[in-house]
Amino acid sequence: MIYLNIDSIQKTYRKGDFVLKNFSLKIPKGKIISLVGESGSGKSTLLRIIAGLENRDSGEIFLENTRILNPKENLVPGFEEIQLVFQEYHLYPKSTVEQNISRPLLLFEKEYRKARVEKLLNLLGLEIHRDKLPKELSGGQQQKVAIGRALSLEPQVLLLDEPFSSLDTIQRRELIAELKTMFDQLGVTVIFVTHDLDDALLMTDHLVIIQKGKLIQQGGAKEIFEKPKNLYAAKLFSHLNPIPDKTRTYIRPSDVQLFKTSGIPAKIMERKYLVHYNQLTVKLPGGEQWLIEDKKRIFEVGERVFLKWNASSEIKF
Numbered sequence: 001m002i003y004l005n006i007d008s009i010q011k012t013y014r015k016g017d018f019v020l021k022n023f024s025l026k027i028p029k030g031k032i033i034s035l036v037g038e039s040g041s042g043k044s045t046l047l048r049i050i051a052g053l054e055n056r057d058s059g060e061i062f063l064e065n066t067r068i069l070n071p072k073e074n075l076v077p078g079f080e081e082i083q084l085v086f087q088e089y090h091l092y093p094k095s096t097v098e099q100n101i102s103r104p105l106l107l108f109e110k111e112y113r114k115a116r117v118e119k120l121l122n123l124l125g126l127e128i129h130r131d132k133l134p135k136e137l138s139g140g141q142q143q144k145v146a147i148g149r150a151l152s153l154e155p156q157v158l159l160l161d162e163p164f165s166s167l168d169t170i171q172r173r174e175l176i177a178e179l180k181t182m183f184d185q186l187g188v189t190v191i192f193v194t195h196d197l198d199d200a201l202l203m204t205d206h207l208v209i210i211q212k213g214k215l216i217q218q219g220g221a222k223e224i225f226e227k228p229k230n231l232y233a234a235k236l237f238s239h240l241n242p243i244p245d246k247t248r249t250y251i252r253p254s255d256v257q258l259f260k261t262s263g264i265p266a267k268i269m270e271r272k273y274l275v276h277y278n279q280l281t282v283k284l285p286g287g288e289q290w291l292i293e294d295k296k297r298i299f300e301v302g303e304r305v306f307l308k309w310n311a312s313s314e315i316k317f
């Protein structure tokens with residue numbers, strides 16, 4: 001059943017310059033999706049519109065049967081049921097972790113407030129930090145507090161706008177894995193915005209790809225990897241080598257095999273030691289440069305190699 005219904009949203013900041021174009025997305029209750037797109041593609045604008053914090057030019061947002069009002073229609077913009085978390089934590093610097101999380105609950109009964117804060121401290125693994133000030137926490141811990149505060153009001157929808165981009169890779173990956181488990185336990189519906197596909201996939205396998213304000217493709221990661229709708233969606237997953245003499249046809253570096261004796265000849269121009277393979281830049285007879293993966297790490301710069309691939313791995317648009 002559709003829970004969050006984003007229907008034909010259009011948005012311009014300047015006349016004629018569409019930031020969101022006819023954007024529609026239907027999300028079931030409790031689903032976690034990752035919204036992926038490059039900088040400037042309209043992701044933050046979309047989240048602010050969903051949260052009722054930004055006016056849309058046309059289109060509607062419904063949370064079940066409740067229409068999300070534009071800020072201009074609402075005395076106090078925003079909705080308790082939909083919480084937005086940004087990269088900047090905006091914690092109260094002179095309040096402890098516990099106080100930061102319980103702050104939105106000031107008008108609630110003491111018993112409820114206490115129980116809710118305990119639950120979140122526990123779920124977020126922050127009990128031992130409860131009396132610390134934000135400046136005594138790591139970036140990841142501070143972001144957990146911000147998420148705890150956003151969750152204190154028991155929102156139905158949590159919108160995460162690149163909240164982990166200031167953290168280092170290891171911190172970020174651990175936090176995403178932890179939070180994903182927590183979101184599943186709470187049954188909260190989540191839209192996670194990122195431009196990093198690895199982060200997106202750690203959170204969920206369900207991707208929504210946005211390009212220049214338009215929804216390009218959505219679905220499971222495997223499905224999009226195997227059948228990308230356009231070059232942009234395909235390139236999110238890996239580099240693409242254009243196949244000479246075949247228009248708009250590409251091959252992924254991971255799908256090219258390297259041989260010492262037969263295949264398409266190429267010369268190794270550059271070699272980079274990456275975590276899982278050596279990345280080779282090779283030059284084809286026509287002068288095209290391709291990226292190739294040498295998984296056995298056996299080829300040297302200057303050597304000649306021969307390339308082969310399965311026609312079924314070619315990607316055509």
Ligand SMILES: Nc1ncnc2c1ncn2[C@@H]1O[C@H](COP(=O)(O)OP(=O)(O)OP(=O)(O)O)[C@@H](O)[C@H]1O
Nearest residue numbers: 013014019037038039040041042043044045046195
């Ligand atoms: N308040 C604003 N006034 C005018 N233009 C804006 C405003 N906010 C965003 N824009 C423009 O709208 C476009 C989309 O911006 P938005 O921040 O939504 O993209 P994004 O995908 O979230 O980018 P990023 O990943 O860099 O945060 C950009 O061209 C941006 O310059």
